[in-house]
Structure formats: C-alpha cells, structure tokens
Amino acid sequence: MIKLSQQFSQISESQTVALSGMMAELKRDGVDVVALGAGEPDFDTPDSIKEAAITAIHKGYTKYTPADGIFELKQAITEWLADEYGAEYDPSQIVITCGAKHAVYQAIAAVCNPDDQVLLPAPYWVSYPEQIKLAGAHPVILPAKQEQGFKVTPEQLENALNDRIKLIILNNPSNPTGAVYSETELNSLVDVLASKSVFVLADEIYDKIVFKSNFVSLLKFSSIRERLLLINGVSKSFAMTGWRIGFLAADKSIIAGIRKFQGHTTSNPASVSQYAALQAYRGDKTFISKMVAEFAKRREYLYDRLMNIAGIECVPPQGAFYFFPDVSVFFGKKGNGQPIKNSLQLCQYLLQEHKVGAVPGSAFGMDTHVRLSFATSMEILEKAMDRIEEGLNALQ
DSSP: OOOOOHHHHTOOOOTTHHHHHHHHHHHHTTOOOEEOOOOSOSSOOOHHHHHHHHHHHHTTOOSOOOTTOOHHHHHHHHHHHHHHHOOOOOGGGEEEESSHHHHHHHHHHHHOOTTOEEEEEESOOTHHHHHHHHTTOEEEEEEOOGGGTTOOOHHHHHHHOOTTEEEEEEESSOTTTOOOOOHHHHHHHHHHHTTSOOEEEEEOTTTTOBSSSOOOOGGGOGGGGGGEEEEEESTTTTTOGGGOOEEEEOOHHHHHHHHHHHHHTTOSOOHHHHHHHHHHHHSOOHHHHHHHHHHHHHHHHHHHHHHTSTTOBOOOOSBTTEEOOBOGGGTTOEETTEEOOSHHHHHHHHHHHHOEEOEEGGGGTOTTBEEEEOOSOHHHHHHHHHHHHHHHHTOO
C-alpha cells in the first residue's frame, strides 16, 4: 500500500466533495439540478480585458516572465493601492501569484515555522485550515458567533494571543458570512495587534463587493503595516476567476523570499493572464459598480425569501455574495424517513430529494449553518429558493 507523506496525509478532504460528486452524477443523468454553491461571479470578464489578452497573444507575450510577475502589473497594483486606499507601496513589495489562494498559502508558509500557531476566526474559508497545516503550522480556531455579526471582538483577540501565535488571518469581507468590519471595529482590533509581534494576513479579495457600508482596508493602519500580508486579486472584482491572477503586498524581505519559493514551484503566473490583469487595473472600472448593483438586487431577494421560511435565522451579508443562515432548527427532523443531524446531511437531503445544492456550514467551521451563493441569475435563485423552501417545509 502506498503511503503519502505525513504533510499530505494530514490534509482533510473537503466535505463538499461528496455533494459535488452527487450533483455531477445527477446532471449526467439529465436531472434538473440547481445549485447555490458557486464561489465566483456569474458575470463574464469585461470585453476590454479579454481584448487585452488577445492582443498580448498576437504580440507574442507568451513566454516566461519574471517569477514574481511583470513589472508593469506590479506597478499598476501599487497605483491601485495608492488610489483606492492611500497606501504607498513599491513594486518590490508586490508578488504576482497564480490566484489569491496561491498568495494565501505562500504568505502563511513565508512567516510560519513548524509548530507555530495561526489564529483563525470561524466561520472561515475552507482552504485556510488546510493551508495552515500544509505550512507545518497549527490552526487555532477563534469562534465569531452569529450574535456578534460573525466578527471577532478585541477582547476575544486579546485573550487568544500568546507567544506561539505567529499569524492571524482576517478575511474581510468574509467568505462565507459576508461580514464586513467597520473602521471602528478594525481600529479596536489593531489597537490589540499593534503591541504584539504577530503577523496579520488580510485577505481582502472581496473588497469591491460591499453593500450599504464602506469598506475599510487594513492598509489604513500604519502601526501594523510592517507585519501586514495583504492578499487581493482580480478574480472577484473583475469576474476573472479562471485567469488565476492574485497578488501579495508585504515587506520587501517577505516578498524576496516568496519570489525565490515561487521560482522553484510554479515559476511565473500565466503571461497572458498578467496582461489581462494589467488592463483590469488600468482600464475602465465602471463594470464593478454595475455588477455590485446586480448583486445587491439578488441579495435583497434572497434575504426576503429566507426570512419567509419559519425557523431560519440569518444575518444579511454586508459584502461578498453569500448568505450564511442558521438552519439548526431543522436538525433532529426527518427527510424522506432519514434523520437530519447536521448541515452535511441537510444539504445531502436537499440535493437528493429536491435537486438543489447548498454548501454545509461544517466546511466553514460552523455546522449549524449552510452557505448559499447569490452569484447566479435571478431565475436560478427563484427556482433554488422554491426548492429549498419546499424541502425544508417537508421535514417532519
């Protein structure tokens, strides 16, 4: 029997894999399955960005680039950070990565040694704990409950920090909850962090998708800038998930280390994708506001539908494109004679019996909830919610 390395063996398989397999099998059999699981905008990449990629191909920009990305794109990102957040960065403080997920892993690996601890607020994005373990560190979960808006408090943070905590991850706006920290809330957290030596990974990939609130970046706080690892990219704001371009902004010494690591692992991100991202950062950005306005309409619709289902509790998201409702009231009931004990079983029931897909909250560290994405059309949202409502009301 072949044995994997200890590092690979400790990685947990996503709890959504079985559901994804079931959904794919149903679709192959011609079953009409609707899903609210997508973690990507359903909008097409703007034409100007696609044209920039085509132009790059015709110009022959299809060769290796520097491992940390083309200088023009790094320069454009520094201009973007200055224009949007008043943050001054040099291109030497930027590394272009194969998507923001790649940037997150490399940031963790760059600052964490084996047996270091990483403070991880829950609910969390599914890949954070596994990436922490891949880097040889240990996740320390910090619960951010629904009654506190899925946000950690400064008191929680103060009590959780110790000498073994090397890094804290703050995903703002949040996947899966859509929570967005206000400037006052961030200021209180930064007051705690400023006197500590802990690194701060700020995953702000959803920074442009916010509703009824103003987004404040951790770039605003100079007291933690030296220890700040800022993650962002083009996937969400510019509907470019498949192009795989993210970036990390950090201290020059961290970037230099990641550049060497990347040079021995992936080498450079795809050259054509980099030129497409260059157009995204330097071109017309009215697309973003139009996309967010459409997301806002879907958000209102989905919230109304959820609030009409007896027993569901839900905090409306302030950002991103997910709802994370509490569905624990349905645990202990039966669907088609089978007991529902947790979020995974509830999602399995909805998929098998009512042909609608959702993501169990257990995948995000909070089993009492499920994640529903509204990054899909109103037509699909209506059909999905009809089926979810029917399915939940049928539980006995």
